Amino acid sequence: MIYLDDAFRVKVGLAEMLKGGVIMDVTDARQAEIAEKAGACAVMALERVPADIRREGGVARMAAISKIREIMQAVSIPVMAKCRIGHFAEAQVLEALEVDYIDESEVLTPADEEHHIWKRDFKVPFVCGCRNLGEALRRIAEGAAMIRTKGEAGTGNIVEAVRHMRTVMKEIRLLTTLRQDELMAEAKRLQAPLELVQYVHDHGRLPVPNFSAGGVATPADAALMRQLGAEAVFVGSGIFKSSDPERRARAIVKATTHYNDAKAVLEASEELGEAMPGLDVRTMSESEMLSTRGW
């Protein structure tokens, strides 16, 4: 089984170390330093944060190598970078660069509308987005060592993140209630491999850590996602599109750790300026939605 071999355990091992933390999108060394200083457990190197990708349009690709390298040199925490869905050559370049994690991300323009990367071929670990349990298990079968629910990146709107996390967690809970002879039909319905469906049935959780992404803008958003089952939180545009990135980064780190302590979340929320402006997901057309990319 894939999730028992040493190579896979090493990949999942780093995801384990990131639990309870905040992974922040950064576009240069200065932002990376701010993130590390605020307490981020990792940074995601990218050319433009999702809110800018959304605004400016065009094709969003893997970040410039010089930028990623500059960020890797600036901080001692793990550095992740995004490649386009299905663009295994971008992933090969990122592996050669020795980034710590690759995000095969719907935030960038997909390079392949049918196939995701066969991630087991890589030594570097991958994180992938999902909207439901079937999608999560397909990515894990391909070799993803960390799952994050997609949310709707660059909106500052938590509604899709909540929808995706609730869907995954509910599907996991339901799966644990099924009889053994119902699992094959459930695997067919989920469009996921039986062995992974069996694992979730037996353990009541994914075989890899399950994080949240896409729409976190406030400390309370982070606490909400943690209470819904996210083991860590990715924050994209929410920090560096706000009025005071240092403070907001610190506040979201505090709320992610003390997610069950309303007084601590209150204290973290109190000292903040303006959050990033939000977008109403209901008024967006299908083509504007990033979370529908990938399957």
Next chain:
Amino acid sequence: MARVGVLALQGDYEAHAAALRRAGAEPCEVRLAAELDGLDGLVIPGGESTSMLRLMEYYGLMEPLRRFGMEKPIFGTCAGAILLASDVLNPPQPSLALVDMTIERNAYGRQLDSRVVRLSEHRLGDGELEAVFIRAPIIRRVGAGGRVLATYLGDPVLVDFGRHLVATFHPELTADSRIHGLFLERLGAGAAKR
């Protein structure tokens, strides 16, 4: 039964809690200084030492943890070992300085250099010891009172400092509960003395 806490600021604290339960303890999570009261021992898990350090500073945990460690055992793995060390390199950073050793962060390299190995050079009885190294540090100097219990490629990876125990790898990510058992043994003794 000994009361053991797991520092739950960031990192794989749930894996440690599960490993402690397998070894027969009932651990509790510690995020604030007041939650240290009444504990016989504490585990500082793996994770990012910089994140944990920031959260320790934000919530005034540095001094309470230092005072706790002057009397009670602490077991630190990876980031936990870094936080316990008296001297930290790559880059230098503050720490609890509860054990006399020099430790270098990310000393094997980046994630591509992370690995699972079976150690034969150890003092934990028969059989190999499985060790998961994730962006691991290397202990460059073991000071007074440190007894090396396991080595990998010639470097100490598990060191007993009498009261405290440090590992640069992650016993919480394996099924082998010998090291957690070793830590719990010293808490039992501590609790019986009072």
